[in-house]
Every structure is written in C-alpha cells, then in structure tokens.
Amino acid sequence: xxxxxxxxxxxxxxxxxxxxxxxxxxxxxxxxxxxxxxxxxxxxxxxxxxxxxxxxxxxxxxxxxxxxxxxxxxxxxxxxxxxxxxxxxxxxxxxxxxxxxxxxxxxxxxxxxxxxxxxxxxxxxxxxxxxxxxxxxxxxxxxxxxxxxxxxxxxxxxxxxxxxxxxxxxxxxxxxxxxxxxxxxxxxxxxxxxxxxxxxxxxxxxxxxxxxxxxxxxxxxxxxxxxxxxxxxxxxxxxxxxxxxxxxxxxxxxxxxxxxxxxxxxxxxxxxxxxxxxxxxxxxxxxxxxxxxx
Amino acid sequence: xxxxxxxxxxxxxxxxxxxxxxxxxxxxxxxxxxxxxxxxxxxxxxxxxxxxxxxxxxxxxxxxxxxxxxxxxxxxxxxxxxxxxxxxxxxxxxxxxxxxxxxxxxxxxxxxxxxxxxxxxxxxxxxxxxxxxxxxxxxxxxxxxxxxxxxxxxxxxxxxxxxxxxxxxxxxxxxxxxxxxxxxxxxxxxxxxxxxxxxxxxxxxxxxxxxxxxxxxxxxxxxxxxxxxxxxxxxxxxxxxxxxxxxxxxxxxxxxxxxxxxxxxxxxxxxx
Amino acid sequence: xxxxxxxxxxxxxxxxxxxxxxxxxxxxxxxxxxxxxxxxxxxxxxxxxxxxxxxxxxxxxxxxxxxxxxxxxxxxxxxxxxxxxxxxxxxxxxxxxxxxxxxxxxxxxxxxxxxxxxxxxxxxxxxxxxxxxxxxxxxxxxxxxxxxxxxxxxxxxxxxxxxxxxxxxxxxxxxxxxxxxxxxxxxxxxxxxxxxxxxxxxxxxxxxxxxxxxxxxxxxxxxxxxxxxxxxxxxxxxxxxxxxxxxxxxxxxxxxxxxxxxxxxxxxxxxxxxxxxxxxxxxxxxxxxxxxxxxxxxxxxx
Numbered sequence: 001x002x003x004x005x006x007x008x009x010x011x012x013x014x015x016x017x018x019x020x021x022x023x024x025x026x027x028x029x030x031x032x033x034x035x036x037x038x039x040x041x042x043x044x045x046x047x048x049x050x051x052x053x054x055x056x057x058x059x060x061x062x063x064x065x066x067x068x069x070x071x072x073x074x075x076x077x078x079x080x081x082x083x084x085x086x087x088x089x090x091x092x093x094x095x096x097x098x099x100x101x102x103x104x105x106x107x108x109x110x111x112x113x114x115x116x117x118x119x120x121x122x123x124x125x126x127x128x129x130x131x132x133x134x135x136x137x138x139x140x141x142x143x144x145x146x147x148x149x150x151x152x153x154x155x156x157x158x159x160x161x162x163x164x165x166x167x168x169x170x171x172x173x174x175x176x177x178x179x180x181x182x183x184x185x186x187x188x189x190x191x192x193x194x195x196x197x198x199x200x201x202x203x204x205x206x207x208x209x210x211x212x213x214x215x216x217x218x219x220x221x222x223x224x225x226x227x228x229x230x231x232x233x234x235x236x237x238x239x240x241x242x243x244x245x246x247x248x249x250x251x252x253x254x255x256x257x258x259x260x261x262x263x264x265x266x267x268x269x270x271x272x273x274x275x276x277x278x279x280x281x282x283x284x285x286x287x288x289x290x291x292x293x294x
Numbered sequence: 295x296x297x298x299x300x301x302x303x304x305x306x307x308x309x310x311x312x313x314x315x316x317x318x319x320x321x322x323x324x325x326x327x328x329x330x331x332x333x334x335x336x337x338x339x340x341x342x343x344x345x346x347x348x349x350x351x352x353x354x355x356x357x358x359x360x361x362x363x364x365x366x367x368x369x370x371x372x373x374x375x376x377x378x379x380x381x382x383x384x385x386x387x388x389x390x391x392x393x394x395x396x397x398x399x400x401x402x403x404x405x406x407x408x409x410x411x412x413x414x415x416x417x418x419x420x421x422x423x424x425x426x427x428x429x430x431x432x433x434x435x436x437x438x439x440x441x442x443x444x445x446x447x448x449x450x451x452x453x454x455x456x457x458x459x460x461x462x463x464x465x466x467x468x469x470x471x472x473x474x475x476x477x478x479x480x481x482x483x484x485x486x487x488x489x490x491x492x493x494x495x496x497x498x499x500x501x502x503x504x505x506x507x508x509x510x511x512x513x514x515x516x517x518x519x520x521x522x523x524x525x526x527x528x529x530x531x532x533x534x535x536x537x538x539x540x541x542x543x544x545x546x547x548x549x550x551x552x553x554x555x556x557x558x559x560x561x562x563x564x565x566x
Numbered sequence: 567x568x569x570x571x572x573x574x575x576x577x578x579x580x581x582x583x584x585x586x587x588x589x590x591x592x593x594x595x596x597x598x599x600x601x602x603x604x605x606x607x608x609x610x611x612x613x614x615x616x617x618x619x620x621x622x623x624x625x626x627x628x629x630x631x632x633x634x635x636x637x638x639x640x641x642x643x644x645x646x647x648x649x650x651x652x653x654x655x656x657x658x659x660x661x662x663x664x665x666x667x668x669x670x671x672x673x674x675x676x677x678x679x680x681x682x683x684x685x686x687x688x689x690x691x692x693x694x695x696x697x698x699x700x701x702x703x704x705x706x707x708x709x710x711x712x713x714x715x716x717x718x719x720x721x722x723x724x725x726x727x728x729x730x731x732x733x734x735x736x737x738x739x740x741x742x743x744x745x746x747x748x749x750x751x752x753x754x755x756x757x758x759x760x761x762x763x764x765x766x767x768x769x770x771x772x773x774x775x776x777x778x779x780x781x782x783x784x785x786x787x788x789x790x791x792x793x794x795x796x797x798x799x800x801x802x803x804x805x806x807x808x809x810x811x812x813x814x815x816x817x818x819x820x821x822x823x824x825x826x827x828x829x830x831x832x833x834x835x836x837x838x839x840x841x842x843x844x845x846x847x848x849x850x851x852x853x854x855x856x857x858x859x860x861x862x863x864x865x866x867x868x
Contacts, residue, residue: 074762094768106759110781110861123767123777153863322692399588406589407596413796414844415803418815418837421823425833426621426628427611508808509820521808529715 021085021175021207022048022071028079029066029233039232040066044080046226046235048207050174053246055210055218056226057266063233064211064226065179071209072100072177084175096124098175099168099206103183105160107152107167114139114148117166124171138166141200158189165197169204176201176208182217194220195251202247215270219262220253221246227269237269349530358534364519365538372504372515373542375431379438380499380546384492386439387446394447395454404447412444417502420509434506434515441502442495449494453487454480489554496550500543516542597631604628629831637831638838651832655818655839662814663843665730666795666802669737670847673794676738677745684746685753685779686771698746714809729811737801741794748793752786753779784861788851795847803840815839 029041041063048054056064069075070082073089084092092098099120107116114135115122121131139145142162152160161181168176182190194217201208212218218225222241229236241262243253253259331351338350349357358365390408394401416437423433457480465475507517516539523532604623611627612620621627629637638655641648680698684691714732756778764774806816818836826833855862 072766074765093766096768098766100763100766102759102763104757104759106757106763108760108778108781109863110784119777120767123764123769123773151860151863318689319692322689323694323696326693326697402584402588403592403595406585407592410589410841410845413792413799413848414841415796415800417800418803418819418840421819421826422833422837425626425823425826425830427618428622430618432617432619505804508804510823 019086020047020083021050021052022046022209023083023086024067024071024080025082026080027067027070027077027082029063029070029075030078041070041077042232042234044233044235046238048209050207051205053201053208053210053221053223054226055212055222055224056228057212057215057218058228058233058236058270059213059230061230061233062228063230064228066233067228068177068179068209068211072098092175096120096171097173098177099171099173100177101161101164101168101179101181103180105152105157105164107160107163109152112149112151113144113155113163116152116163117170119167120170134170138169141169141203142166142196158185158193161185161193162196165193165200169200169206172204172206174206176206178208179211180213181210183212190217191251191254195249197221198246198249215263215266216254219243219259219266220249225266227266239265239269349533353530354533354537357530358537361531361534365516365535368514368516368519368535369538369542371431372500372507372517372539373546375434375503375506375515376438376500376542376546378435379440379503380442380492380495382435383439383442383495383499384446384488387443387491387495388450388488390443391447391450391454394451408444408447411440412448416440417505417509420506420511424509424511429511431512431515433511434503437506438499438503441498442492445494445498446488446491449487449491450484453484453490456483456487458483486554486557489550489557493547493550493554496546497543500539500546504539600628600631604630626827626830629834633831634834634838637829638835651835655815655835658813658815658818658836659839659843662799662802662806662816663846665734665806665814666737666798666843666847668731668734669739669801670741670791670795670798672734672738673741673798674745674791677742677790677794678749680742680746681749681753682775684750685775691750695747695750698743701743713805729809730813732809733802733805733811733814736805737798740797740801744790744793744797745787748786748790749783752783752790755786756782781861784858788855788858788862791854792848792851795851796844799840799844799847803843815843 024044024046027041027044029039031038031040044063044067046054046067056067058064066075070077071084071089073093082089085097087095087097107113108119111119117138118131118135121134126134135148136145139148142165144159144162144166147155147159152163155163161184165178165181168178182193185193198221208221210218210221219241223246225239225241226235227237227239228234239262243249243258243262334348335351338348390404394404419440420433420437423436427433427436461479462475465479470478504515504517507513507515508521511518513519513522516535520532520535520539523529523535603620607620607623609623611618611622625633638652639650641650680694684694713736714729716732716735753775760778760782761774764778769777802814803816803819805811806814807820811817815836819840822829822833822836
C-alpha cells in the first residue's frame with residue numbers, strides 16, 4: 001500500500017541488502033551541563049538483526065533511553081559509529097525507516113483519534129483515500145475502530161497508548177522504537193498491551209528496540225534483553241531469551257517455569273553488576289515479579 | 295531511567311554553551327537598543343526630518359536636561375497619583391479576591407463585574423469622576439486604582455485557589471482550624487500571586503493616571519503637559535515629557551518586579 | 567497584562583447562566599449602593615485630609631440611576647425633532663468600534679508577524695522580546711498627540727491620510743503588544759514530546775508550525791486577542807480625545823461632560839457607550855473563540 005514518502009532525494013537501500021537493523025560500534029554520549037560533563041553512554045556496541053525484538057533494561061541513569069534517542073536521531077552521539085539499516089541515523093530518520101512511541105502517548109489534543117493516527121501519513125503527503133484506508137486498518141488492529149472520531153481527552157490512558165502505537169505503525173516502519181510505552185499504565189492493562197504488541201509485531205514482522213525498566217515485561221516481549229548499568233551508562237550483559245519464538249508467545253507463558261528462569265537470569269544480571277545490590281530500580285522490578293505471577 | 299539524563303540539561307546537540315547563552319541574552323537587546331537610537335539619530339540628521347515628526351534623540355535629551363526641574367515636579371504629581379492608585383487598587387483587589395474566595399455568592403457577583411471591568415475603557419470615567427469629586431487629583435488616583443484593581447484581583451484569586459489539595463487534606467488530618475489553615479497554607483501560597491498582580495498592575499496604574507489627565511482637571515502632571523506641548527507645536531518638549539513618563543513607568547515596573555522576586559524568593563527559601 | 571490562557575475557562579451552560587445571574591445581582595448591588603449613599607451621604611462628600619474620597623451627593627455630581635437611564639431615551643438636544651440620546655451614543659460607539667477594529671486588525675497582524683520572527687530566530691527573540699515586554703510598561707498613549715502629525719506631515723503616496731487613521735494607529739500600538747508576547751508564548755508551548763515526535767517525522771519548520779505550533783497556540787492567541795481588543799478600545803477612545811477627532815465616543819465623553827452642569831444625566835450616556843463598546847469588542851473575540859473550540863480541548867478538560 002502506501003510506501004513511506006522518502007523525504008530525502010536518494011532512494012532507500014534495497015530491503016534485503018541491509019544485514020542489520022541497528023548497528024552500534026563503540027558509541028559514546030557525553031552531555032555537557034552547567035555542573036560539568038555527564039557520561040551518559042560509554043563504549044556501547046550492539047547489533048540488532050532485522051525482525052528481532054530487543055529490550056534495553058537497567059536502572060536510572062544507565063542510558064537506555066539515551067541509546068534509543070541516538071538511534072532515533074533525537075540526539076547525536078559524541079563518539080563511535082551508529083547505523084540504522086546501513087545508513088546514518090539522520091538519513092534513516094529522513095527516509096522514515098522507523099516509527100516511534102514514547103512513554104507519554106503524545107497525542108495532539110485537537111485531533112481526533114483517526115487524525116492522530118493519520119498524522120505521519122498526512123505529513124508525508126499520502127493521498128486522502130490511502131490514509132483513510134490505512135487508519136481504519138490500524139484502528140482495527142489496536143481495537144479502537146469505534147473510537148475513531150473521539151478526541152484523546154475522551155480516552156483512558158491505555159487507549160491513548162494504543163493510539164500512539166497505531167500511529168507509530170502507520171507507515172509500516174521496518175524498525176519500531178519504543179521508550180517505556182506502557183510505563184504509565186496499570187498492571188492489568190499493561191499485560192494486555194504486551195500481548196497485543198507481540199501479535200502486532202508478528203503481523204508486521206518489524207524490528208523492535210524496546211526500552212523498559214520492568215524485568216517481566218522485557219522477558220515476555222524480547223528475543224534478547226540488553227542489561228545496562230549506570231555511571232557511565234554501558235552494556236553489562238546481553239541475555240538470549242531461551243523461550244519460544246515471540247510470534248508464538250501467549251499469556252500462558254507468564255506462568256511457565258522457563259519464563260521465571262529468564263526473569264531470574266535478568267534479575268541476577270541487573271543486581272549482580274549494578275554494584276549496590278540493585279538498590280536503584282530493583283524495588284519496582286521485584287514487585288513487578290510478584291504482580292506478574294498473580 | 296536514562297530519561298533523566300536527557301531531560302534535565304537544556305544543552306542538546308546544536309545548542310550553545312551556557313555562557314554564550316547568557317552573553318547573547320544580554321548583548322542582543324542592548325545592541326538592538328543602541329542600533330535603534332543610532333538609526334533614529336541618523337534618520338533625523340541625514341534625511342532632515344523636521345522636529346514635529348520626530349525630534350532627534352539628542353534634541354530630546356537636551357530639552358529633558360534643560361527643563362529637568364519642571365519635568366521632575368510633573369513626574370512627582372503623576373507618580374504620586376499612580377502610586378496612590380496602585381496601593382488603593384491593590385488593597386481593594388486583595389480584599390475582594392479574599393471575599394470571592396471565601397464566599398460562593400460573592401464570587402458569583404464580583405467575578406462577572408471584574409470580567410467586564412477588565413475590558414471596558416476605565417479612563418472613560420474620568421470626566422464623570424471630575425464632576426463627582428471636583429477638579430482635583432483624586433479622580434486620577436481613582437482611575438489608577440480601578441485599573442490596578444483588575445490584575446491584582448484576578449491574580450490573587452488564582453493564588454487563593456491554588457492551594458494543593460493534598461496539603462489541605464493533611465491539615466484536615468491534623469484537625470487544624472480554618473484560621474490555622476489560612477495562615478499556614480492559603481496565605482503563603484497566595485502571596486507571590488498578589489505580587490505578580492501588583493507587577494502587572496504597576497504599568498497600568500501609571501498609564502491610567504497619565505491618560506486621565508487628558509480628560510480635564512488640574513494641569514501640572516506629565517500627561518497634561520504632553521498634550522499642551524503637542525497642541526502648541528513644542529515637539530521636543532512634548533517628547534521630553536514622553537521620555538519622563540517612560541522612565542516613570544519603567545521605575546514602577548522594575549520596583550514591583552523586584553518586590554515580586556523578593557516574595558518568590560522568601561517562598562522558595564521557606565519551601566526548600 | 568499577561569496573556570496566559572488560564573483566564574479563559576470555557577464554562578458549561580449552567581455555569582454561564584450562573585455568571586449572568588451573578589453579574590446582574592452584582593450590578594443591582596452597585597445601583598443600590600449608589601442610591602443609598604446618595605440618600606444618606608453628606609451633601610459635600612467625605613473629606614480626608616482635604617481630599618474628597620467620597621463624592622458629593624448633589625443631583626449634579628450623582629444623578630439618580632433612573633435619571634441616567636430615562637435620559638438615554640430623551641432628545642439629545644432640547645430641539646423638538648432631536649433624536650433620542652441613545653441614537654447619538656450608539657452612532658458614536660459604532661464609529662469608535664470601527665476605528666478600534668481597524669487598529670486591532672493591524673495590531674494582530676503586526677504582533678503575529680513579530681511572534682513568528684522571534685520564533686524563527688532566537689537572536690531576534692533575545693534582541694526584541696525585552697523591548698516588547700518593557701514597552702508594555704511604557705505609556706504608549708502618551709504618543710497620541712505626536713502621532714497625529716506623522717500622518718499629516720508624511721503624506722503617504724498611495725492614499726490620503728485621514729485623522730481616524732492616526733487614532734487607529736495608536737489603537738494598534740496598544741493592541742500588538744499582547745499579541746506578540748502571547749502568540750510567541752503559545753507557539754513555544756508544545757511539549758518536548760510533541761516537537762520530538764515531529765522531528766522523528768523529519769518535517770520542516772513550516773510544517774511543524776502549521777501542524778503543531780499554530781494549533782497549540784490557539785488558546786494563547788484567543789486570550790491575547792481579547793486583551794488586544796480591550797487595549798484597542800482604550801487606545802481608540804483616548805486617542806480620539808487627545809487628537810480631537812470628532813464623531814467617536816471619546817469626543818462625546820469630553821463634550822457632554824462639559825454640559826454636565828445643566829444636564830448631569832446626559833454625561834453618563836457616553837460612559838454607558840464606552841462600557842458597551844468594551845464588552846462588544848471582547849464579546850466578539852469570545853464568539854470567534856467558539857468557532858475554534860476543537861483547539862481548546864486541553865483548557866476545557868483541565
């Protein structure tokens with residue numbers, strides 16, 4: 001259907017030619033603030049394969065959001081190389097190779113649900129008919145077809161987040177960047193959204209880079225979990241989720257021992273290497289564990 | 295979260311360093327001001343614009359310097375009217391805002407009237423007030439008071455309603471009396487808002503006191519002299535008085551800005 | 567004079583009715599206060615340190631409220647075929663409203679342009695904004711007597727400069743400040759999450775302006791436009807007085823105040839006209855706001 005309008009002049013690389021979705025090599029990020037320099041990321045190297053679901057997890061200050069913002073070209077790295085589908089992040093952004101969803105839904109309050117979902121299509125000048133069809137399809141996918149003409153203030157937090165996810169999928173991006181998209185939701189809604197996200201990813205076969213601070217969430221969703229540690233932000237360990245393929249996961253997995261094993265593996269990695277016995281971020285994740293088991 | 299790292303510093307890629315930022319913020323307006331004055335002087339000097347249109351800045355400064363004593367006494371009259379009006383308007387504004395915050399029916403009565411007062415040209419009352427009170431300075435002070443009343447009322451009422459509901463609930467659990475609640479929570483929250491209202495009112499008070507002089511009454515203030523000087527084609531003189539009224543307005547504004555800053559600072563100190 | 571949008575809260579229908587009822591009650595209270603003081607107050611007013619702080623109660627200083635109202639329906643002059651007073655007042659108010667509207671339009675356009683320039687170049691914001699903010703403290707109306715000469719002396723090439731244009735120019739002087747400051751604030755109001763979203767869509771400055779900044783600025787714009795309307799009315803009335811323009815409400819205020827010793831109630835006619843003028847100007851902007859409700863959802867829900 002609608003191929004994303006390439007905002008730039010060069011044609012996008014042939015789809016199969018890019019061997020990796022995201023390739024980071026020795027990436028550094030230093031912020032200069034009034035109180036001195038902050039080393040947000042140090043020597044980060046990571047490869048994300050096409051179609052893979054990778055979560056970034058770690059305590060406050062580990063730079064997981066910063067890494068995602070670098071991939072999205074919302075910040076520029078101060079050292080190292082970063083490429084998205086073999087291009088610079090800037091080029092990838094101009095070619096609209098990725099879709100993004102933030103912790104805050106970030107819907108424009110004056111637009112209806114349908115117009116919010118259609119925003120990127122409208123900005124990239126797709127025809128009105130194409131847009132209508134695609135928006136209807138997306139709203140169907142996130143289960144909000146009946147709410148197309150509502151405004152964001154008439155929706156619950158979970159519904160708003162689903163609109164934001166539909167919006168991030170509007171242009172069928174090959175890469176989906178998600179920065180704690182379910183962070184503000186209650187636990188029940190959150191689990192339902194996670195299952196829906198896996199279903200949507202199976203349908204679209206997109207690559208996903210997912211930032212979270214919930215261990216069960218990372219485990220449930222991912223092929224691989226990247227554990228990061230703070231001061232300076234760096235990758236502590238990359239853990240393969242030895243579970244069934246993400247396409248086949250259902251809520252039953254949440255009560256499976258293999259799932260608990262993986263949670264334990266991530267927990268130990270987080271706590272073992274963050275120095276202080278995991279005082280930051282651990283409170284949330286361990287209670288998360290308890291809730292997940294209900 | 296990594297978010298905290300990226301959200302707190304305002305300095306992202308492509309932005310300037312903190313020092314250059316401050317320098318730019320100070321230098322740019324100064325530069326614009328100096329350029330403006332130079333351009334003005336050049337226009338008058340090179341293109342020979344006559345003084346009824348636009349006297350040269352130098353001519354205005356010379357006139358202001360020459361007639362300094364007259365200007366000073368005129369500024370005292372207008373300044374005093376403005377000050378009296380500002381103080382009276384502030385007291386009335388705070389009083390009625392407290393009334394509106396305390397009683398629903400008072401709020402229902404006062405609020406629409408203030409909303410109307412905010413959009414009507416208050417100076418239009420000047421001739422009427424001159425008949426009611428006689429030809430004195432009082433009508434000007436009354437006009438200045440009415441003009442300052444509006445922003446003080448609006449801002450104070452907002453401040454009085456600002457109280458954090460959790461704090462209010464907390465006080466309730468302490469079984470605090472309404473008077474205790476007022477002095478420990480409501481008043482400290484509202485005080486900075488009062489001063490914000492006063493700052494907004496300060497320039498209105500000066501403008502209104504000055505303009506009220508155009509509508510008759512005793513001469514001698516800045517507004518009266520500006521209109522007589524302009525009517526008798528003494529343009530540099532008129533502009534010198536305009537300059538004085540600018541300085542007067544600025545003094546009121548800066549003083550109230552300082553007061554607002556002090557009010558906020560003591561609150562910050564108390565909070566932190 | 568801040569242009570914060572929080573002052574314009576949309577009210578539901580019952581809230582609006584309560585406001586009208588409350589306003590009427592407040593007005594009635596004022597009228598009663600007037601008559602009671604006129605009846606009980608000392609005839610020479612109340613003096614404190616040689617300053618009369620409460621007015622004289624004579625019919626000359628304080629006409630009865632009903633006299634003010636009935637006077638509106640009597641002839642403007644003693645002549646038998648004279649129009650009723652209200653006709654003259656309404657005609658003059660309409661004339662002033664036209665001038666204020668012209669000044670308002672110029673002020674909105676200029677203010678908007680300045681806001682866009684300051685949004686586009688940060689150096690322009692740094693250089694201009696302090697002057698614009700400080701100018702609010704400057705009694706611009708003081709320029710009124712001088713401005714009239716500009717039109718006469720400059721003699722613009724494409725049209726004939728008329729006196730009402732000087733008045734409109736002063737009105738626009740007063741109107742553009744709130745617009746420039748308020749619109750800039752509004753255009754800068756979108757949250758970082760929204761501007762970053764737009765950045766991920768790789769859109770240009772103009773698209774960001776059209777799709778994000780302008781819609782987000784609407785509540786600020788409406789508040790600023792209402793302030794600008796009130797300012798334009800003040801500017802028009804005062805400039806009419808100080809430039810001596812005939813035909814408007816400002817002129818009537820001065821002229822009929824001069825006849826107050828024979829006809830005290832008549833002087834109140836143009837005061838009512840001026841009040842109506844301000845209310846109509848602000849009300850028109852409020853009506854404009856109704857057509858833009860979609861863009862004010864945040865205000866409504868907050």
